[in-house]
Structures are given as C-alpha cells and as structure tokens.
Amino acid sequence: MIFRPKYFFGETFSNLKRNFLMFFTAITTVAITLFMVGFFLVIVYDIQGILGSIKSQVEVAVYLKDNITDELRVYLENEIKSWDEISEVKYISKEQALENFKGEYEGSDILKEIQGNPLPASFELRLESPEKVDLVALRFIDKDGNYIEGVDDVIYGQSYVQKLFSIVAIVGTIAFLIIAVLLLATVVLIFNTIRLSIHARRKEIEVMKLVGATNWFVRIPFLFEGFFEGFVGSLISVIFLFILSNYFLIKGERAVVDTMHIKDLAIVGSNNVILYIYLGLVAVGGLIGIISSAFALKRYLEV
Amino acid sequence: MNMIEFRNVSKVYEDNTAALRNINLTIKKGEFVFLVGPSGSGKTTFIKLLIKEISVTTGNIFIAGRNICNLKVSRIPQLRRNIGYIFQDFKLLPNKTVFENIAFALEVIGKPGYVIKVQVPQVLKLVGLFSKMNSFPHQLSGGEQQRVSIARAFVNRPPILLADEPTGNIDPVTSDGIMKLLSRINLIGTTVAMATHDRSIVNSMRRRVVELEEGEIIRDQKRGVYGV
Numbered sequence: 001m002i003f004r005p006k007y008f009f010g011e012t013f014s015n016l017k018r019n020f021l022m023f024f025t026a027i028t029t030v031a032i033t034l035f036m037v038g039f040f041l042v043i044v045y046d047i048q049g050i051l052g053s054i055k056s057q058v059e060v061a062v063y064l065k066d067n068i069t070d071e072l073r074v075y076l077e078n079e080i081k082s083w084d085e086i087s088e089v090k091y092i093s094k095e096q097a098l099e100n101f102k103g104e105y106e107g108s109d110i111l112k113e114i115q116g117n118p119l120p121a122s123f124e125l126r127l128e129s130p131e132k133v134d135l136v137a138l139r140f141i142d143k144d145g146n147y148i149e150g151v152d153d154v155i156y157g158q159s160y161v162q163k164l165f166s167i168v169a170i171v172g173t174i175a176f177l178i179i180a181v182l183l184l185a186t187v188v189l190i191f192n193t194i195r196l197s198i199h200a201r202r203k204e205i206e207v208m209k210l211v212g213a214t215n216w217f218v219r220i221p222f223l224f225e226g227f228f229e230g231f232v233g234s235l236i237s238v239i240f241l242f243i244l245s246n247y248f249l250i251k252g253e254r255a256v257v258d259t260m261h262i263k264d265l266a267i268v269g270s271n272n273v274i275l276y277i278y279l280g281l282v283a284v285g286g287l288i289g290i291i292s293s294a295f296a297l298k299r300y301l302e303v
Numbered sequence: 304m305n306m307i308e309f310r311n312v313s314k315v316y317e318d319n320t321a322a323l324r325n326i327n328l329t330i331k332k333g334e335f336v337f338l339v340g341p342s343g344s345g346k347t348t349f350i351k352l353l354i355k356e357i358s359v360t361t362g363n364i365f366i367a368g369r370n371i372c373n374l375k376v377s378r379i380p381q382l383r384r385n386i387g388y389i390f391q392d393f394k395l396l397p398n399k400t401v402f403e404n405i406a407f408a409l410e411v412i413g414k415p416g417y418v419i420k421v422q423v424p425q426v427l428k429l430v431g432l433f434s435k436m437n438s439f440p441h442q443l444s445g446g447e448q449q450r451v452s453i454a455r456a457f458v459n460r461p462p463i464l465l466a467d468e469p470t471g472n473i474d475p476v477t478s479d480g481i482m483k484l485l486s487r488i489n490l491i492g493t494t495v496a497m498a499t500h501d502r503s504i505v506n507s508m509r510r511r512v513v514e515l516e517e518g519e520i521i522r523d524q525k526r527g528v529y530g531v
Contacts, residue, residue: 019398210394
C-alpha cells in the first residue's frame with residue numbers, strides 16, 4: 001500500500017472537525033481517568049517521599065558516662081564505625097552538648113538554672129539501614145543485659161520507628177492496589193469510548209471496504225485518531241496535575257513542614273520522579289488510544 | 304468472453320437456510336442481466352458472493368476467467384476495485400459532500416489527487432449532478448442520491464457493475480432516469496447485473512432476465528419480461 005501522509009492526516013483532522021462531540025467525549029474521558037491515576041501516583045509518591053525522608057533521619061543517640069577515658073571513647077568510636085548498619089558517627093563532647101542546648105533554648109529561664117555542665121557526651125549515629133535500628137541498639141548491651149563499658153544510655157524512638165516502618169509498607173501496598181484498579185478502569189473506559197466512536201462510523205468503514213480499501217487503509221486514520229485522543233487527553237490531565245501539585249500540594253506541605261519543624265523533608269515537585277510520572281501518563285495515554293482503536297476496529301473490518 | 308460464471312454454486316447460511324442451490328450461470332462481457340424473484344429468493348446472496356462479502360459453501364465462481372473462491376483475503380480489495388456496487392439504500396456518507404463521497408472511492412484505492420480532480424467532475428457530468436458537487440447527501444432527493452451512488456460505483460470504470468434493487472427506494476419517474484443511466488453505462492461495455500422487484504422496469508427494458516425462486520434458477524430468458 002502506498003503511504004500517503006497527506007490523505008491520512010487530512011482524513012484524521014477532517015474527522016476531528018466533523019465528529020467533534022465524539023472526540024470531545026473521548027478526550028475528556030482520557031483526561032479525567034488519567035488525572036485520577038496521576039493524582040494518586042503523585043500523592044503516593046509524595047507520601048513515600050515524606051516517610052522515606054523521616055526514615056532516613058532515624059538516629060540513635062549513645063550517651064557516654066562522664067568518667068569515660070579517651071582511649072575507650074576512641075576505641076568505641078572506631079568499633080561503631082566498622083559496623084555495616086552505620087552510615088555516620090558524630091561525637092558530641094560535653095562542651096558541645098551544652099552549646100547546642102544553649103542554642104536551642106536561647107533566652108529561656110532554664111539556662112539560668114543550669115550550673116556547671118550536667119549534659120553527657122554522646123555519639124549520634126545515622127543508619128545505613130534504618131530498619132535495623134533494634135539490632136544496632138542491642139550491640140550496646142552485653143550478655144547480662146547491661147550497657148557495655150563506658151555507655152550510660154542508648155536512646156532511639158523504638159515504638160515510633162517500628163510504627164513508621166509498618167505504615168510505609170501498608171501505604172505502599174494499598175496505593176499499588178488502588179493504582180492498579182484505577183489503571184484498569186481507565187483502560188476499560190477509554191476502550192469503550194473509542195469503540196463507541198468507531199461504532200458510530202461503522203457505515204463509513206463498510207463503504208470503504210466495499211469499494212476496495214485494504215484493511216490498513218481503513219485502520220490508519222483511526223489509529224491516528226486514537227493516538228491523538230489519548231495524547232491530548234493525557235496532556236490535559238498532566239496540565240491539571242501540574243497546577244494541582246505545584247500550587248496546592250507544595251504550599252500545603254511547606255506549611256506542614258514549617259509547623260512540624262521537620263528538616264530536609266522531601267517535597268513534591270522537588271524531584272525528577274514527578275516529571276517521569278507526567279511523561280509516563282502521556283505515553284500511557286497515547287498507547288491506550290492506539291491499542292483501543294486497533295482492538296475496537298477488528299470486528300468492523302470483517303466485511 | 305465470459306465475465307461472470309457460476310459453476311455448481313450453493314450457499315447455505317450458518318442457520319442452515321439454503322440461499323442458493325446448485326446455480327450454473329454465465330454472463331458475457333457487456334451483457335445486461337436482471338435478477339428477479341421474490342424476497343428471499345437469493346438475489347442479494349448472488350450479488351454478495353460476487354464481491355466476496357460472503358463466501359460460497361460449495362462450487363466455484365469465476366470472474367473474467369479467475370476463480371474467486373480460492374482468493375486470499377488480502378486480494379479481496381483488488382477484486383472489489385474491479386466491481387462497482389450500487390446499494391438500495393445508497394450508502395452515501397452523510398458528513399461528506401457529493402464530490403468527497405465519490406473522491407473517497409478513488410482515494411481508497413490510492414489514486415493521486417490530480418486524477419481525482421479530473422475523474423470526479425467527469426463522472427458527475429455523466430450522471431447529471433455536476434452542479435451539486437458541493438451539496439451534502441441530505442440536501443439531495445432520493446433519485447439524486449442514487450445517481451451519486453452510481454457515480455461512486457462507476458468513477459473507477461470497473462468492467463462489472465452490480466446493483467441490488469437500485470430503484471427500491473425511488474419513485475417510478477425517477478427510476479426511469481436511473482435505468483437510462485445504467486443503460487448508458489452498459490452501452491460503453493460495462494457488464495451490469497441488477498437485482499430488482501420492479502416489474503415495469505424489467506418489462507420496458509427487455510433485457511436478459513434470470514428468475515430465482517427459493518435459491519434455484521427457474522427461468523433464464525433473453526429479452527425477457529418480469530413474470531411469465
């Protein structure tokens with residue numbers, strides 16, 4: 001068959017004009033359904049990001065006894081550094097602890113009450129794998145259940161950390177299911193809409209076939225149309241998503257972050273992943289359009 | 304030369320109704336044949352078999368000496384490009400103009416634009432609708448619509464023209480015009496087969512008449528009339 005782009009594009013766009021209502025329906029269906037999928041993806045990605053950044057901030061504070069020798073301290077520090085679970089060890093001396101404390105409570109009456117330096121020196125540990133925080137804490141306890149020599153106390157938010165990890169897992173699973181169901185609904189809706197618009201033109205297809213058109217000749221303008229509907233529809237959904245996440249979600253999150261004093265929190269749109277979500281939606285839209293058209297056409301081509 | 308030849312052709316539909324039984328018939332090049340008979344006698348099946356819209360159950364059909372029964376599906380478009388087909392309900396596309404409806408048949412078979420620009424006005428002059436080139440089908444009378452449909456069937460100058468009750472939806476006076484047009488097309492060498500109920504047309508034309516009844520040929524008469 002001779003490929004004639006002028007005919008195919010001309011046909012696609014004159015059909016666009018003449019079947020405007022059908023195109024409008026198809027495009028809005030794609031836009032609304034993909035918007036829902038995209039909205040969920042952004043929200044889920046966002047929640048995962050926030051939980052992830054909280055997770056990465058899981059710290060273990062190891063308080064040292066005041067009478068610890070320098071040799072023992074250095075030995076402990078090197079020992080901790082050699083563990084796989086640890087990404088960073090920071091030593092905070094008694095003096096620095098006091099400085100930090102003063103900084104945090106500047107102007108407060110508490111400072112006047114302090115005499116000398118009651119604060120202990122400590123190690124602040126950041127973990128490579130925050131899930132293993134229990135394991136790390138256990139390493140500071142000897143077989144009798146006491147802290148090892150030189151260590152006064154080990155503190156990490158046991159219950160809160162464990163809860164956080166199970167929330168991350170649950171949210172991830174539920175979100176995956178919802179997105180899968182939404183995506184399936186999207187495919188079915190788009191497919192039905194395109195099938196209706198092809199059904200409305202079955203007479204045209206029949207006449208084409210009876211005057212000797214090959215199947216591909218009939219098919220190509222419909223595939224173009226399907227692609228166009230999917231592409232434009234998904235583009236519209238991405239524009240709305242962009243506005244929603246940039247002007248509403250981010251503002252909302254900034255406010256939450258500011259009131260909760262969480263540092264280094266991942267915020268929507270601050271990452272390339274959102275861009276990939278947008279690109280993915282457009283690709284999925286175009287693809288669903290083409291594939292739906294191809295499948296919906298099948299039975300009408302059998303003339 | 305035989306343009307169309309049916310050899311022992313039978314067609315049984317899926318619900319076991321026999322539409323045609325053991326048909327043997329030859330139509331020569333340039334002939335004009337009426338297929339007559341009551342509804343359900345097999346006229347439409349006869350025509351649909353020729354363009355392979357449906358396939359035979361047994362037997363063979365030859366067009367210009369070629370057996371079309373073992374034609375590959377991918378060759379069907381080629382077959383249809385050599386056969387013009389006129390429908391009782393015209394089958395014009397409502398959202399295309401007269402010009403576009405006819406041009407469509409040429410575009411579909413890959414004719415370039417400059418050929419279309421010459422051939423469409425030519426065939427519109429032949430059917431007497433040159434001035435209505437830019438009208439839409441709903442702006443035309445039934446007779447005019449049927450003439451557009453004939454123009455579309457003939458624009459590619461096919462050697463065979465099939466018509467399934469072309470005057471079925473048209474008043475008698477307009478029908479005469481349609482028949483004159485088909486006669487002219489026949490005169491320039493086109494083989495025409497026309498299924499019809501229309502007694503007065505068949506009687507006035509005096510062409511070959513093939514009468515079908517319950518899927519069998521019960522009469523094949525040169526220069527015949529509708530009923531005996």
